Amino acid sequence: MSSWIRFRLKSTKAAGRAINMLKRTCTCGELTKSDVGREVALNGWVDAYRDFGGLVFIDLRDRFGITQVVFEPSAGAELQARARELRAEYVVGVRGTVAERLPGKENPNLATGQIELRAAELVVFNESVTPPFEIQGPEPNEELRLTYRYLDLRRPSVQRVFLLRHRMLQSMRNSMSDMGFVEVETPMLGRSTPEGARDFLVPSRVHAGRFYALPQSPQLYKQILMVAGYDRYFQIARCFRDEDLRANRQPEFTQLDVEMSFVEDEDVIATMERLVVALAKEFTGEELNLPLPRYAYHDVVERYGSDRPDLRYDLELKDLADLAAASEFQVFRQAIDSGKRVRGFRVPGGGSKLSRKDLDQLTEYAGSLGAKGLVWLRVEESTFAGPAAKFLPAPLQTQFRERFDAKQGDLLLIVADTQAVTNQVLSALRSRVAADLKLYDPSKFHYSWIIRFPLLAWDAEEGRYAAEHHPFTMPLPEDLHLLDTDPAKVRAQAYDLVINGEEAGGGTIRCHDPKIQAKIFSLLGLTPEQAEEKFGFLLGALRHGAPPHGGIALGFDRWVMLYAGLENIRDCIAFPKTARGTDLMTGAPGTVDARQMRELKLRFLES
């Protein structure tokens, strides 16, 4: 039994007894044979009732477990009659004696299956209308689960997730504190800053026409805390981004936000690895070897088509430019001639395991991601099979074989297109094929760091560079000279933690050198005046004695999702939003009345 219940039981003993209150002495998950003979009281929800006329059984449920209660004739006709009225999800208190079950009547599926509670007193705290779905029944559809979230959250399989989330939160907080980090809260009502995602805005009543913005992350505050000398900061921070949602993306989410002073990237990475090792051990039982593998951004994009590759399986991409150029196959030739790329990967055993229909579906999938086609080649004893095979003469087929180290029964998947499209399509195909063919153990985890991201990315639409991470990132020292000559080649002191192909977190060493910062601003198309206007408070802080500093933010929800074995981030957020940002339980976002609008001096424009 958890200690807080014992504490409450003691502390309330002397308090005045409310009428009809029957306080529990135990939870529904803890009674065993050693409790036989005790008089106890349980509180909980009716999970199931079985009425035999002369004998009534109730399964009583709370978050600790289920205990069978039996109402025998000897308890009195009146008590039995009232027990017979109980229905699913009624909330009751039962007092009685713990009894050993009759021989042969034990239930091995219940932790409490050796005993039952012989009821002597029953209090119905509350009845329940018939629930829209059964708490222990088949999984209702998600729309219904979110509408009746209070019932969904009552389901044991869901409670398991939130108990895990709680324990991970506690463990993380303790680890950070033990490593000397100070937890500081930063504001939710802040100032809108450019760059990054769209802000959620909150209108100011006092200052009509002005708005607060909910934080996309505590980024600027945590840097200011470093200037203020807090040295090691962390926060379990709620962040808000008003962008379209995905299976792993919610408009408000929780991140472990970290910042450290007097550090280089190695220090941040090493510190986070200690945390990852501790959590992995506690919640997955796995002992990780340190350091975790690290890959340079350019290498993983080349080898896997993604900056967050799922490395639980191999399926490494190969470049085929030279072979494609030597072929007569128009799809390949045209791609090469127009400066595009031809790349692909080998699926071990895929030639025999994937049917023609599977391959057609993969082709369709590739098309939906922007590819004009998908070249597939089944590797046979000495030849290739597939629509494109006839365009590849035997000597070239041999070279393909060697390039992929292909064996009979394998499958080659090849895409000819731009760098961006081949990346996108091939990385998506990698994960889909790996999942379809079960090329990895879904209960295992793969952790890696992706490092040396580009500092800047060219934004064709805006005609300027945009910060790849954020505008206060420090370039790699050896790339500093490229800021003037070839800014796109400058690599950043940036690092992402990737778990199973999910971006679990990312961070950078910050730029505390005003000269370098000024240069970056100018590349971003910001004049000193504009930079001052937008980030003045941070720049001001950086001029008042800023230590070298850097940090990271880990996506906590995604981490819980992975460790809970979930495929959807909503399932580890107690009250999540739908993909369109609504809350089906509360109806948010809702309208507000005219008086609130007037107070804020806002008017709704019909679109």
Add this chain to the structure above:
RNA sequence: GGGGAUGUAGCUCAAUUGGUUAGAGCACCGGCCUGUCACGCCGGAGGUUACGGGUUCGAGCCCCGCCAUCCUCGCCA
């Protein structure tokens, strides 16, 4: 904003090529039952097939529109 999937009883699902009165299990209601634990047995009620149009002798099924949920591209670390 684009692409895709789904929507049938309270829930989970079925319903041949467009063809009789849209079915099953669970839940619900009534009855019986002293050892069940997915209790069992008997009986009952429950449907605007998301919604709005259309085609057809006839639509759950085909067409158009629309709403909701999910996945995804764009977007977003």
